[in-house]
Amino acid sequence: MREWRYLLAEQRGTLVAMAIFALMFTIYVANHPAGLTSNVVQTAANKGVLLAFVAMAQTLVVITAGIDLSVGMIMVLTNCLASALVVGTPLQAGLGVIAVLAAGTLCGALNGTIVIYGRLQPIVTTIATGAIYFGLALLIRPFPGGSVHEVLADAMTGKIGGVFPASIAALAAVVALVWVPFSRSLAGRAAFASGSAEQAAYMSGLPIRRGRFLAYALAGLCAGAGGLFLTFFTYTGEAAQVSGSAYTLFSIAAVVLGGVSLYGGRGSAIGAVFGALAFRTIGDMLFVFDFDALWQPLFQGLILMVAVSLGAFGLLRVRNRLDWFR
Amino acid sequence: MANPAIPMPAFLRRADPAVLIAFACILVLLLIGSIYSPGFLTAKYLLQQLKVASFLGIIATGTMIIILLGHIDLSVPWAMTMGAMMGCAAAALGPVGSALAVPFGILCGMAIGLVNGLGVAYLRIPSMIVTLASNAVTQGLMVVYTGGYAPQDAATPAMRFLATGETIPGLPNAALIWAVIGTLAILGLRRSVFGRAVFGIGNSERAAYMSGVGTRRIVMLAFVVSGGLSAFAGTLLAGYASKASQSMGDTYLLPAIAAVVLGGTSILGGRGSYVGTIAGVILVTLLQSILSVMQLPEAGRQIIHGLVIIVMLLLYGRTPAAR
Numbered sequence: 001m002r003e004w005r006y007l008l009a010e011q012r013g014t015l016v017a018m019a020i021f022a023l024m025f026t027i028y029v030a031n032h033p034a035g036l037t038s039n040v041v042q043t044a045a046n047k048g049v050l051l052a053f054v055a056m057a058q059t060l061v062v063i064t065a066g067i068d069l070s071v072g073m074i075m076v077l078t079n080c081l082a083s084a085l086v087v088g089t090p091l092q093a094g095l096g097v098i099a100v101l102a103a104g105t106l107c108g109a110l111n112g113t114i115v116i117y118g119r120l121q122p123i124v125t126t127i128a129t130g131a132i133y134f135g136l137a138l139l140i141r142p143f144p145g146g147s148v149h150e151v152l153a154d155a156m157t158g159k160i161g162g163v164f165p166a167s168i169a170a171l172a173a174v175v176a177l178v179w180v181p182f183s184r185s186l187a188g189r190a191a192f193a194s195g196s197a198e199q200a201a202y203m204s205g206l207p208i209r210r211g212r213f214l215a216y217a218l219a220g221l222c223a224g225a226g227g228l229f230l231t232f233f234t235y236t237g238e239a240a241q242v243s244g245s246a247y248t249l250f251s252i253a254a255v256v257l258g259g260v261s262l263y264g265g266r267g268s269a270i271g272a273v274f275g276a277l278a279f280r281t282i283g284d285m286l287f288v289f290d291f292d293a294l295w296q297p298l299f300q301g302l303i304l305m306v307a308v309s310l311g312a313f314g315l316l317r318v319r320n321r322l323d324w325f326r
Numbered sequence: 327m328a329n330p331a332i333p334m335p336a337f338l339r340r341a342d343p344a345v346l347i348a349f350a351c352i353l354v355l356l357l358i359g360s361i362y363s364p365g366f367l368t369a370k371y372l373l374q375q376l377k378v379a380s381f382l383g384i385i386a387t388g389t390m391i392i393i394l395l396g397h398i399d400l401s402v403p404w405a406m407t408m409g410a411m412m413g414c415a416a417a418a419l420g421p422v423g424s425a426l427a428v429p430f431g432i433l434c435g436m437a438i439g440l441v442n443g444l445g446v447a448y449l450r451i452p453s454m455i456v457t458l459a460s461n462a463v464t465q466g467l468m469v470v471y472t473g474g475y476a477p478q479d480a481a482t483p484a485m486r487f488l489a490t491g492e493t494i495p496g497l498p499n500a501a502l503i504w505a506v507i508g509t510l511a512i513l514g515l516r517r518s519v520f521g522r523a524v525f526g527i528g529n530s531e532r533a534a535y536m537s538g539v540g541t542r543r544i545v546m547l548a549f550v551v552s553g554g555l556s557a558f559a560g561t562l563l564a565g566y567a568s569k570a571s572q573s574m575g576d577t578y579l580l581p582a583i584a585a586v587v588l589g590g591t592s593i594l595g596g597r598g599s600y601v602g603t604i605a606g607v608i609l610v611t612l613l614q615s616i617l618s619v620m621q622l623p624e625a626g627r628q629i630i631h632g633l634v635i636i637v638m639l640l641l642y643g644r645t646p647a648a649r
Contacts, residue, residue, distance in 0.1 A: 322532055
């Protein structure tokens with residue numbers, strides 16, 4: 001009986017995110033003119049999956065008590081790369097996919113190297129590397145363009161068996177291949193531990209550097225997967241600063257909605273994935289209620305503001321005023 | 327450092343090496359610029375650069391105070407844009423609105439700063455998150471206000487005069503304004519209770535609180551000042567370009583942080599001097615101007631900005647090693 005209570009407490013954030021998403025999606029579908037058809041689900045899934053990849057990337061870094069403000073730019077860079085590399089014969093396209101994912105991982109690993117071995121603050125480091133990645137993206141695609149292997153793109157964004165969205169299956173595969181092994185590995189536990197109490201983790205001899213480095217590198221991989229899917233959806237590559245910053249911003253919103261603590265050490269990428277899907281659904285809610293699309297940025301900003309402000313309820317539990325200052 | 331064998335002037339011995347390096351870099355850049363283009367070292371061109379630097383200087387003043395506290399303000403871009411758009415909007419309301427355009431713009435920026443300050447100081451949300459969120463909300467407000475297009479309202483003559491006019495012949499007004507704000511910042515940071523509190527909080531907010539400083543009020547005030555300064559720079563920039571536009575603020579966030587960091591202010595808070603920030607602002611402006619003279623595309627500029635920040639931080643901004 002006890003065990004269950006602990007398990008429940010550990011997964012509370014994820015469960016709340018799932019509940020928010022289920023509620024929001026029900027309202028969304030109930031008011032959607034087309035109702036619950038596989039096309040509506042597919043469109044919603046495709047939009048949500050992009051953000052879910054970036055949110056997963058953000059989670060990996062946030063659990064180490066860091067932040068990655070370059071995830072959106074890694075996505076933009078890999079989008080531009082994919083629009084140049086994932087073309088030609090199936091073999092070339094396959095190698096292109098690997099190259100794009102490797103580039104994403106490399107970007108993440110660079111962030112990790114600078115933050116961990118250069119001992120710099122993650123915020124400013126990733127703002128700066130984000131500018132570098134965006135510059136590289138602009139070098140690759142000064143103007144929007146390029147193309148992508150269309151058979152592959154259609155397969156990844158279509159429906160499996162005419163019903164289930166393929167993008168959701170791809171997302172589940174990435175979660176199963178990246179997040180699950182990482183969070184159960186020694187390095188993954190070390191990443192969690194360094195996020196909640198770095199000193200204690202160090203004293204216990206955990207490999208915190210390796211754990212944090214892996215977290216940053218895998219974050220790059222996830223953001224790269226996001227960039228790849230962005231290319232599959234749009235068929236082009238575009239170095240758009242606005243969309244890069246927007247994805248970074250929304251990834252933080254998704255992480256917060258997904259019950260991941262911004263102070264590190266708590267949370268799950270699965271929660272963040274549901275946070276991302278919920279955030280997208282809330283954002284799209286305006287359309288089914290016939291609001292002007294102009295209100296969407298304000299609405300999304302307000303969701304983020306409210307979500308982060310809810311964290312302040314923890315202050316009510318503070319007994320000693322000195323605990324305000326960590 | 328204290329080597330009695332080499333006599334050094336007192337001001338050099340006391341100076342932060344980062345500030346000295348920044349000034350040295352300025353000289354090097356001037357040299358490179360003059361080799362590259364003969365028109366670079368003329369008074370006219372340099373005064374033009376000073377005018378451009380003034381906008382960045384005003385923003386960097388606010389950014390520096392926030393960084394001294396150990397926080398960061400990512401709401402600069404839309405605080406600027408909101409200041410500019412609201413200033414121009416007030417100007418469209420008639421003579422009274424026109425007269426109050428600049429104060430109204432600043433007031434809007436201060437409102438954003440107030441939200442940031444309340445979130446950071448009282449709700450204890452990480453500053454980066456609050457300012458990112460308030461930036462998004464402000465952007466949303468402005469998108470709704472303008473309908474997604476560039477607003478039609480033009481800048482007032484007063485805004486244009488402040489940004490491009492010359493009260494003292496030869497010296498742009500914008501530079502004069504930066505000089506006034508800079509003097510206030512130097513005096514405020516060095517001599518006032520507020521300034522001492524800012525440095526204290528940056529070093530240890532706990533200790534400052536225990537010493538009886540109203541740390542939450544000071545932090546909130548600092549964010550209000552930063553928001554107001556960003557908006558003020560926005561109204562000036564609108565005067566310079568004679569109207570406000572959607573993405574006018576996007577190109578200022580990174581340079582402002584770069585200028586402060588290049589000037590030797592510790593990104594961890596609690597350490598830095600305004601003279602360094604002045605050097606940083608001039609350095610960043612000269613760097614940008616040389617890059618544009620060399621016709622380097624935007625991509626190259628982004629990469630160089632990023633690299634410069636990281637290299638400078640690796641030199642000065644490293645956190646202590648684990649134990």
